[in-house]
Amino acid sequence: MKRRRFLYALGGGAAVLAATRASRSAPAGQRERPNIVLIVIDDLGYRDVSFNGGDIPTPAVDRIAREGVNLKRFYACPVCSPTRAGLMTGRWPLRMGIMRAVIPPWRKWGLPPEEQTLAERLAGAGYERRAIIGKWHLGHCDRKYHPLNRGFTYFYGHYNGAIDYWTHEREGETDWHRNWETVHEEGYTTDLLADDACRFLRECPKGKPFLLYLPFNAVHTPLQAPEADIARFAHVKDKRRRIYSAMVAAMDRAVGKVLDALDARGLSENTFVLFFADNGGVTQFSDNGSLRAGKATVYEGGIRVCAAARWPAGGIAGGKTVDGLMGYIDVHPTVKRLAGLADAPDPNPLDGVDVLDVMRGTAEAPQRPWFSYIQQGGPTEHLSVIDRPYKLVVQGPGILSENARETSKAELFNLAEDPREQTDISGKHPDLVDRLWKALRTFRTWKIDGVPEFSDGRKGFKAPKDWIIPE
Numbered sequence: 128m129k130r131r132r133f134l135y136a137l138g139g140g141a142a143v144l145a146a147t148r149a150s151r152s153a154p155a156g157q158r159e160r161p162n163i164v165l166i167v168i169d170d171l172g173y174r175d176v177s178f179n180g181g182d183i184p185t186p187a188v189d190r191i192a193r194e195g196v197n198l199k200r201f202y203a204c205p206v207c208s209p210t211r212a213g214l215m216t217g218r219w220p221l222r223m224g225i226m227r228a229v230i231p232p233w234r235k236w237g238l239p240p241e242e243q244t245l246a247e248r249l250a251g252a253g254y255e256r257r258a259i260i261g262k263w264h265l266g267h268c269d270r271k272y273h274p275l276n277r278g279f280t281y282f283y284g285h286y287n288g289a290i291d292y293w294t295h296e297r298e299g300e301t302d303w304h305r306n307w308e309t310v311h312e313e314g315y316t317t318d319l320l321a322d323d324a325c326r327f328l329r330e331c332p333k334g335k336p337f338l339l340y341l342p343f344n345a346v347h348t349p350l351q352a353p354e355a356d357i358a359r360f361a362h363v364k365d366k367r368r369r370i371y372s373a374m375v376a377a378m379d380r381a382v383g384k385v386l387d388a389l390d391a392r393g394l395s396e397n398t399f400v401l402f403f404a405d406n407g408g409v410t411q412f413s414d415n416g417s418l419r420a421g422k423a424t425v426y427e428g429g430i431r432v433c434a435a436a437r438w439p440a441g442g443i444a445g446g447k448t449v450d451g452l453m454g455y456i457d458v459h460p461t462v463k464r465l466a467g468l469a470d471a472p473d474p475n476p477l478d479g480v481d482v483l484d485v486m487r488g489t490a491e492a493p494q495r496p497w498f499s500y501i502q503q504g505g506p507t508e509h510l511s512v513i514d515r516p517y518k519l520v521v522q523g524p525g526i527l528s529e530n531a532r533e534t535s536k537a538e539l540f541n542l543a544e545d546p547r548e549q550t551d552i553s554g555k556h557p558d559l560v561d562r563l564w565k566a567l568r569t570f571r572t573w574k575i576d577g578v579p580e581f582s583d584g585r586k587g588f589k590a591p592k593d594w595i596i597p598e
Contacts, residue, residue, distance in 0.1 A: 167404070168345060170407075172416075181414060202499075398438065503581045514566070537553055
């Protein structure tokens with residue numbers, strides 16, 4: 128057991144990948160590769176979907192969970208860009224310099240070209256149409272970071288986060304594009320993205336698998352929604368919560384359009400649909416339920432997110448609840464298997480694992496450490512590691528410093544007994560704290576130079592005209 132834990136700590140998902148190799152073959156009779164639709168929502172609270180008991184009606188999103196499965200223990204990063212980097216690569220974003228913070232408009236950094244994206248992976252598996260419709264947030268200062276140079280064949284949306292929903296501007300310039308061209312058009316971004324996704328689905332030739340990556344900017348700030356949607360929530364006293372609720376409703380309607388478009392083409396049965404949030408909700412106006420804290424923290428409210436999956440032809444169906452631990456870095460290896468590439472070599476070792484059978488309910492989630500990290504503003508590092516049922520949270524000036532144990536705050540929780548992370552039991556289990564501390568230190572050594580502190584470079588920054596990337 129000690130030997131296995133050591134391998135997990137040092138090798139990420141490598142040991143689990145080897146242990147689960149025998150379960151990776153496609154089920155008998157299922158030879159047609161599924162379509163892939165990945166829907167990522169920005170800053171959505173864990174309980175802000177009604178399938179998790181929330182008070183905002185989300186019938187379309189609920190449909191995914193009802194016809195598929197509710198992924199109750201799905202994890203993301205504390206903030207946006209790192210989750211997207213791990214989703215695209217199947218690797219801890221710490222390894223590519225994208226885990227400390229998001230990529231803001233003034234940052235000259237992006238997803239390194241040597242990292243293979245999910246779109247690049249599927250390009251070699253017969254997925255000729257590979258679209259990203261929505262928020263990229265993985266680099267915009269150089270064409271090498273552009274989605275069309277990262278394996279996608281079509282792009283419609285925006286490079287940065289936090290754009291205006293109506294003007295489509297960030298830093299005073301229009302950040303709204305189709306492929307390489309800036310687009311000046313009217314409309315609420317959530318609706319525009321859904322309409323373009325439906326158009327993409329209508330134009331996909333039958334019998335040829337496709338990838339649709341649909342990362343909405345909803346429900347991230349600024350808090351903006353159509354007046355008709357806001358009027359639906361007039362009963363909500365808090366203005367921010369009222370507008371946010373309207374944004375969630377608009378997002379749900381957009382998801383419904385996409386699901387209806389799949390139905391209209393007869394594609395729903397053999398389309399793998401995965402829905403999840405890129406981090407926890409902002410505590411001032413979203414609802415993370417009983418989970419502690421929210422976005423930009425490594426507590427459960429910041430990293431455990433609402434998620435659901437559906438693939439009727441592949442056995443992800445029936446409205447079951449799946450409680451196995453999984454997350455954003457597992458999407459790449461899982462889709463890799465869906466595409467018939469389970470045994471294909473990886474240019475860089477994957478940290479995520481194939482969780483298809485876990486989603487089906489035919490396998491237990493593998494036991495492995497699950498890491499989180501953020502240092503977006505200021506000198507304090509926030510890290511956590513989950514080794515079920517335990518979770519160690521460390522906050523301090525640097526876990527790799529010589530006096531880290533003296534200058535850091537370490538908390539240990541038993542998530543099975545204390546999912547709200549209310550009772551620190553570190554004093555009762557010093558040996559366990561030592562082991563998890565060492566695992567966190569090892570994880571932290573994988574960090575490369577990349578995205579610095581969030582505000583670094585902000586002073587004096589002026590956005591390029593229409594966010595055009597120079598050749």
